[in-house]
Amino acid sequence: MSNDKNNNTSSRSTGRVTLSDVAAKAGVSPITASRALKSPDQVSEKLRVKIYDAVSELGYIPNHAARSLASSETKIISVIFPSLSNAVFPDVLDGIHDTLTPAGYRILLANTHYATDQEEGLVRTLLEQSPDGIIVTGIDQNENTRKLLLSTNTPVVQIMELTDSPIDMNVGLSHFQASYDLVRHLQNSGYKKIGFIGARMDPRSQRRMEGYKHAMHETSNMNERYVLTSQSNTSFKLGAKLFTQLFIECPELEAICFSNDDLAAGAMFECNRRGIRIPEDISIAGFNDLNFSEELLPPLTTVSIPLYEMGKKAAEYLLHKIVNREAPSSIQHDVGYSVIKRSSTYSDLKKRK
Amino acid sequence: MSNDKNNNTSSRSTGRVTLSDVAAKAGVSPITASRALKSPDQVSEKLRVKIYDAVSELGYIPNHAARSLASSETKIISVIFPSLSNAVFPDVLDGIHDTLTPAGYRILLANTHYATDQEEGLVRTLLEQSPDGIIVTGIDQNENTRKLLLSTNTPVVQIMELTDSPIDMNVGLSHFQASYDLVRHLQNSGYKKIGFIGARMDPRSQRRMEGYKHAMHETSNMNERYVLTSQSNTSFKLGAKLFTQLFIECPELEAICFSNDDLAAGAMFECNRRGIRIPEDISIAGFNDLNFSEELLPPLTTVSIPLYEMGKKAAEYLLHKIVNREAPSSIQHDVGYSVIKRSSTYSDLKKRK
């Protein structure tokens, strides 16, 4: 069977099998082949089978760019995270991924490395892909980025935090409130001299610190000496270092809240090394409830955030708006948090101390 | 200045500003506008400035799909990982991201959740995007997936492991050899009764187990009772559970190698809880050298892998092949590993025991 019809290679063709090739092989028009793939029930079974056969014989793979151009749907969702090394984001991403992939969407990932000044450029790049939806981390986009995001008709979800003026839709929680609640819990347990250690000081960390300060002020226990922050990136090592620094400076401290579990765990390891007892000599609290936090010795008091669910909800918001062409009835979702009380802090300081 | 020319909205137009709009505003032909953006030095400064002005006034954002269709370059690299929750992959991804993003490429991410049977479908989906390059995890693609990947002209890099028959290019290391070396180190330190605990048992874990077994056989110390594996996903909790199970069954064990650091850390926490001393009562070794492993008490003996560099190298391979249209002189790169000796194992068992 000499098949000399392959001379349809114009100078610009990529050589890849096209829908026309499939149609020719199946003896139908290209549009029928197209329909057989997109809406099979609009094509008679006879032709459908022929077309499917041609597809698999030829090894046809649709060209996404052509499809997008013709239909102005890309089936791409852009996601902007500050970092993936920070263990919280992979969990959020999993939630997004697991919701979007079954719906036929692909995820285009970008990473700011916490360099907020690069966010605008990144958003611009991502918009070139004409994504069907965008998920951005946080609520602190600069004015230009906001405008960019608003000027497209693309649905946008801001995640991680809650804001009064969302760009579009919003899924998150109040880090301020969560941190405040944690500190109030400690205070109710009898703690007065509570410190705060934070690193990287991204917006979420900032807000957690504000929550801490608010609780301390409210009870007239606020003391600036008890607060230590670093712009360096979070790590176990840094947690150990900052802890040592603060505890030497302020040995009277009864408890220290860390802006995340990594830092807190680092401090706990340091305590173990130096024979400092937790919670007897110093109590420790973290934030995020990472998978190891329950296993630490002693288990770490912290704040748990439904990360996977947050990603899932954000993806669902997007899907809703894409499919129905209008926002869901609610455009903001508070995923909440829970203060997880474990034995790195006392539930009743006086009783035990 | 009445500007009534905006009636060029045909029924199919998306309404977005196009390059033609820019060209019209700048008083040049579309192709000149195109060139001003892609290769500025081919356009006189006079026109270039006019065009840039028009771009920013109109807020023009290029349409990626149209560009891809016309140029058959998508500037997209697809990356397939089994998981992001597994801390090793974010590090690899960072290396990929940091290399590709400055070069103008975007990352399309897919996640198999270790469901290898879904890999073929995922690859097919990703190929629809006509990526300029593909990075896949591991070397165990099934026959169909291999064929798919081979049938495209897209550059492919298999990462994490080394193989004799790469699909295209290959960056990784021998997990067999790494694990073997770790066990030999323990044996040279005087250990004889060494156990192995593994979970998830993905191909890398399998090969680490094989390396362990090989070393044990070689020294006639292999004992199937000393090996415990689980298909469940890796976690700290599981590490604790499996450790307890194996150590009760085989209290004569002198050391246990875990298929990764998470499992090993979980076991160490369990030891701490139960008052089992490390390394006196049992020595512990892990794999991956995660960021917390050095901070554990005692610091964990493990194998370090250059994850970031592996991602970087894979991305560089891709870029080389895309730019030069031919593979780099070497198509395989061994990133190596190093056995990290810390105090969760003795360097000389007899001297101390």
Place this chain on the structure above:
DNA sequence: CTGTTAGCGCATTCAG
């Protein structure tokens, strides 16, 4: 250095 022409591969629109 600039413009004209044509086409990338597919899906929408409108007819039958």
Place this chain on the structure above:
DNA sequence: CTGAATGCGCTAACAG
């Protein structure tokens, strides 16, 4: 249920 014509927005190829 099927098809013809047309265009999505951009750039390669070839002039001038």
